[in-house]
Amino acid sequence: MTIAPSVEMFDLRRRSAQVAGYVVMAGSLIVLQFPLAWLLATAFKSRGEVFSVPPTWIPREPTLEPFAYAFSPIMLRFFFNSVVIAAATAFTSTLIGACTAYVVARLRHWSSNMLMVFFLCSLAFPLPLLMITLYLTLSRLGLIDTYFAVIIGHVVLTLPVVIWLLKGFVDSLPVEVEEAAYVEGASLFRIIWSIVIPIMRPGFTAAAIYVFVTSWNEFIFGLTFTTSSSMRPLPAGIALLFLQEFQYQWPQMMAVATTATVPILVLFLAFQKHFVEGVTVGAVKG
Known part of the structure; x- marks a missing residue:
């Protein structure tokens, strides 16, 4: 009862x-x-309405004038720089991370765990010290104020997480499958292309999206490693441009920020399923 x-x-x-x-x-x-x-x-507000009291949530007289500034030639140049840097960083970091993750996962030795600890501990390295070291090296090579300098900085920043994420996918693949392919006469390239890469595809997507978003939003390297407006990525370019004018154009700033957010939202919505699957499987296996 x-x-x-x-x-x-x-x-x-x-x-x-x-x-x-x-x-x-x-x-x-x-x-x-x-x-x-x-x-x-x-x-969508005018400058006068931004400072109105009481503040309004819905603009009384919506205007697209701030977005004209967001699509000005200098802003389009910043946008182009960010696309080039983020895309190149995503490709480079994912490629190097995949190769490193495969080697570390297949290295049947106690040193493989030490390598992973080393990679993850590098995330705790103070960013200012890392930035100074890279700046001195790139400056002596004459690479400051180039795409290559910013891309190198972003690859160094994102590579440890990419290796940790993709190693989980390699660990999920039984070694016996590769050994059976070897017995059948398949080459290493054939095994990687036909067996390893298809299984790691969700991981590639998750890693590439993570790197792209991190590179797109990164500010310090983009500010430090560039000296001209024509080479600056979007975050650094926006900040310096508004600071140089010595006034806060809030509608224009918000319009630029809104425009800069759209590519990330589109990218995430397009690959949301693969991103969630990649992060989940990679984290669990890793």
Whole structure:
């Protein structure tokens, strides 16, 4: 007779916990989306309305004038620089990370674990010291104010995470499959191309998206390793351009920020399934 009330009480508590969890997630979502909503609303306001009291969420007289500044020649140049740097960084970091992850995963020795510890510990290296070391090296090579300098900095910044992520995919592939292919006469290139790469494809997608987004949003290397406006990526270019004008053009700044966010949203929405799958499998296996 006491079992049924206990079961009902358990179900009630479970449902209450679920409802409470949904309420917390909904509240967190609202808090997190607040800055984005304000950014988008400000991008369509005039300068006078930005400072109006009380502030307005919905622009009284929406205008696209701030977006004209976002598509000015200098901003398009910043945008082009970011696309080139982020795409090259994603390709380079993913390629080097995949090769390194495969070697480390197949290295049947205690040193493989030490290598992974070394790669992950490099993330704790102070960024200013890393930046100074790279700057001195690149400066002596005459590579400052080039795409190559910024790409190298971004590859160094993202490579440890890429290696850790892709190593999980290599670990998920049984060595016996490769050994069987060797017995059948397949070459190493054939095994990697036909067996390893298809299995690691979700990992490649996740790693490439992670690197692209990190490179797109990175500020310090883009600011330090470039000296001319024609070579600066979007974050550094936007910051210096508005600071040089000695005034805050809030509608233009928000319009530029909104425009800069669109490619990342499109990229993530297009590859969301592969990104989540890649991060989940790589993290669990790794």
